[in-house]
Amino acid sequence: MFFHIVLERNMQLHPRHFGRNLRENLVAKLMKDVEGTCSGQHGFVVAITGIENIGKGLIRDGTGFVTFPVKYQCVVFRPFKGEILEAVVTMVNKMGFFAEAGPVQIFVSNHLIPDDMEFQSGDMPNYTTSDGSVKIQKDSEVRLKIIGTRVDATEIFCIGTIKDDFLGVINDPATA
Amino acid sequence: MSGEEEENAAELKIGDEFLKAKCLMNCEVALILEHKYDQLQQMSDDPRNQVSQVFEKSLQYVKRFSRYKNPDAVKQVREILSRYQLTEFELCVLGNLCPETVEEAIAMVPSIKAKGRVHDDDAIDKMLNDLALIKKFE
Numbered sequence: 001m002f003f004h005i006v007l008e009r010n011m012q013l014h015p016r017h018f019g020r021n022l023r024e025n026l027v028a029k030l031m032k033d034v035e036g037t038c039s040g041q042h043g044f045v046v047a048i049t050g051i052e053n054i055g056k057g058l059i060r061d062g063t064g065f066v067t068f069p070v071k072y073q074c075v076v077f078r079p080f081k082g083e084i085l086e087a088v089v090t091m092v093n094k095m096g097f098f099a100e101a102g103p104v105q106i107f108v109s110n111h112l113i114p115d116d117m118e119f120q121s122g123d124m125p126n127y128t129t130s131d132g133s134v135k136i137q138k139d140s141e142v143r144l145k146i147i148g149t150r151v152d153a154t155e156i157f158c159i160g161t162i163k164d165d166f167l168g169v170i171n172d173p174a175t176a
Numbered sequence: 177m178s179g180e181e182e183e184n185a186a187e188l189k190i191g192d193e194f195l196k197a198k199c200l201m202n203c204e205v206a207l208i209l210e211h212k213y214d215q216l217q218q219m220s221d222d223p224r225n226q227v228s229q230v231f232e233k234s235l236q237y238v239k240r241f242s243r244y245k246n247p248d249a250v251k252q253v254r255e256i257l258s259r260y261q262l263t264e265f266e267l268c269v270l271g272n273l274c275p276e277t278v279e280e281a282i283a284m285v286p287s288i289k290a291k292g293r294v295h296d297d298d299a300i301d302k303m304l305n306d307l308a309l310i311k312k313f314e
Contacts (some may be wrong), residue, residue: 001185001268002200002238005193036228046205046234047212075208077234078194082185084269084284086241102237103230141240143273146185166275166283 001083002102003076006052007042009034012065013057027051030070040151043078044103077102079146079158086170087160089140092125099142104156108144112161114168134169141171186286188263199264201271203242203250209235243274249314256306261294263287274307 009030017025031048038044055069079085079101087099087106096109110119110127117127117136126137136142144160144167162168182189200208213235216226244250257267266285275281278300282288288295 001265002202002205002234003194004198004200036230038230044230044234046231047209049208049212075200075205075234077230080185080190080194081183082187082189084185084273086273088237088240100233100237102234149183164283166280 001078001080001085002046003043003078004049004073005042005076006071006073007034007045008069008071011068011070012060013068015064015066018066023054026054026068026070030072034072034074038103038154038156040153040156043076043156046075046077046103048072048074077104079104079106079149079156081146081149084143084145084167086141086143089136089138089142092119092127092137094119094121094125097127097136099144099160104158106144106146106158106160108142108160108162112147112159112163114163136169140169143167143170185265187290188265188287190265195263195265197264199268201250201253201268202238203244203253203271205234206238206242207247207250209238241272243272243311244314246314249310252310253307256310257303260299260303270303270307274311275304276308278304 011026011030011033013022013026013029034045035048036045050073052071052073057066057068059066085101087101089097089099091098094110096107096113099106099108113127113136116129117134118130120126120128124137126135128135142162144162145164146158146160148159150157183191188195209231213227220226244253253271254267257270262270266288269285270281273284275284278297281300281304287293288300
């Protein structure tokens with residue numbers, strides 16, 4: 001799910017950036033530093049939308065750098081266990097398939113794909129029901145439920161399932 | 177947050193910070209990101225160099241999965257859903273997935289039927305009808 005939240009960060013600024021454009025420099029550096037990063041607690045920072053407050057700067061001993069506490073609003077993407085969302089299939093193999101929902105990767109193991117769907121190898125590997133009516137392949141859109149998340153320093157990985165009511169393919173690129 | 181183990185969106189256990197935060201539906205994110213992308217485009221010829229991969233992927237994703245394209249419709253969806261005593265998170269899941277039946281809605285957002293909530297099936301049905309109407313007249 002996407003959220004709009006307020007975060008705080010201490011920004012260190014080199015004295016050469018002081019002057020009339022201090023604020024612009026600070027904001028530009030903040031965007032460069034923060035946008036596109038990911039933390040386990042807040043998820044992926046997609047875009048900064050506004051600056052709430054820039055606090056009083058504090059000169060660091062010895063270096064001349066100044067630290068400013070900056071409060072900013074941003075759009076973040078944070079997946080949660082138990083959340084249901086839509087995703088695009090990016091890769092299919094006999095172990096299951098990978099899907100992407102915005103910046104996050106979700107793996108759905110073949111144990112969590114309905115039992116009536118069989119893996120078919122070939123140019124375009126896919127999972128298909130025995131009557132051929134439903135097919136999951138690259139670029140399919142699926143609705144899935146996140147059942148687990150793994151967080152490391154710079155990325156979040158999710159495990160999902162489509163073995164539940166109202167989950168599964170919502171749009172097949174072959175028939176669309 | 178009280179620990180990774182207890183996190184469960186189906187029971188609205190998403191941590192205090194996110195429960196109180198403003199959630200965004202995909203269509204709202206699309207409006208925000210497109211606006212920002214346009215701004216960047218005015219400043220430089222090739223905004224693709226300016227934005228992070230996370231931004232790029234998010235923009236593609238929300239464009240693909242936005243149920244409502246028209247900014248007025250997006251506003252209306254939030255307005256209508258907010259009449260039903262939903263939390264921000266529930267509101268956005270419903271707005272994103274647009275379930276068609278009461279059964280589907282409850283499967284997508286189990287917490288709306290949790291004990292202590294006021295929703296009966298009729299109220300949910302009315303809510304889904306209101307949503308479908310916006311889509312129809314968009």
